[in-house]
Amino acid sequence: MKVVEIAVVLAYCVFIVGIGFYFKNRASRTAGGYWSAETNIGIGVNAFALLATVMSGGGMMGNIGLAAGLGIPFILSANLGAGAGLGVGSLLVAQPMRKAGAKTVAEFIKMRFPNRVISYLVPIIVAITYTIYLVAQMKASGTVGQYLLGVSYNTGLIVTWIIFTFYVAIGGMLAVTWADFIQGMLMMLVVVACSLAALFHFGGFEATMATAVGYFPDIGTISMPVSAYAAFFLLWVCVGLCSPHILMRVSTTKNPFGARVSMNGGMFLITIFSILTSIVLGAATRATIGSAQVPNPDAAFLMLLDIIFNPFWKGLAAAGIFAAIMSTAAGLLLAAAAAIANDIIVNLHQTGMSPEKQANLGRIMVFSVSLIVLLLSFNPPKYLTLLYSAAMGFLVSGLMVPLLAGLWWKGTTEIGALVSIVAGASTYAVCFFAFQMPKFTEIFVAIPVGVVCIVVFSLASKAPSPETLQQVEAWHA
């Protein structure tokens, strides 16, 4: 056990749980307060919250290890793509979605396509995808506990689980957003401090890169097929463009202008964060480990921390990594619970449900989803990263085309959207399970199939009603 490091992490955890308690009463009043933070979040807070939501535990540890082990350009492509997804989303999705006033992506799609099958299909896809993604975050928390704090995998797992489930369940989106804001600032502080300390240690950027290239000549080179780099970038653009846990942030802003500016602020912060983690810390980590193979890429960054920091800063760095894990996990948990509570159960409840009951139902769902995730995390699959990347590809293949077409093409119909969701998602599944395709390239088959289906079936089916078109026109006004 490392006492100073654990003390810093515990102090941070108590603070984060305190945020949940602080927002408890405001989140209890209505479903809007619970899921959308009363649509009252400022631009700066939302931008940092977006950084914390998008950059997961993988962003803090995995990316640095991957840059040191596989070269900088590969992981940098994905990170910059995630940032670019927010920028593109701010242009294509943020304003109309905020004007529509939907609390979740599923609710937004339902407004455009009032079809019973779609209203159940979308939340089911979201809930399944995010449960898998959450297991990956939990596994990362167990690993940090093991390597950085000297506690067992299960202890790290359970402590993280208790904290983020607690503040999500009691404080809803308000607590998640404010906790994410603080966590985003902590992540940025840790990354900037680590980068400065590492550059000082190795004698500046040029010397750090030269040392890294000396040990690993291909660290800055394109060494795999170019299509893998391009696909990795584009996959994460698509994820940023249509992911419910990212787009839920749009509904928390004060107005459509705030939604657009905060997404661009988030993109800027993510780009700075990516450059520092992938280029500066990736090179510094390689300069630390020398020419040796990286046995556990996720832990490589911790070796750098060992030589540049004292125990207090190591504790703060551990808190920063936990912050990255918890903030992403909180966003995912809220989105998965919202999909089941808000989009399926409230939908099934024909007689209507009071706002207070809806908020309480949200809490029950947060605990239920979280418990399932914890049970799955005790014995996670070996190739979890591949599994959750595949899950995100599945989500993108099913939802991106109907979301964008529904917003921008007046001719899109319910039938076209339904066929596109089913065809896009199932084409992805077939490509993934039945063919040996290069990494991340399944979406390049699934998305075009979704586009063809939505065009053909929309043109072949009955045009959308004038009321629906009027509604979409109001979102663009």
Add this chain to the structure above:
Amino acid sequence: MKKERDNSFFRLEHSSIVSLTCLFSVFVVAHLPGVLSIKFYGLTMQSWLLSLITLFIPIWNIIASKNETPTS
């Protein structure tokens, strides 16, 4: 009288078209074989170009947004 079906698209703002065109063009240029082989501080130009464009786009988008009136 039978009403004509509307299959048109909503129009993107001019600044958004500039943003998306810049991003797509730089993405394509960054992956050209000649560009991939150029290195700066030991790192391929593909990484530097993508980093620069993803820093530029949000600044451009925010400046463009300021010309619009915030609505609630």
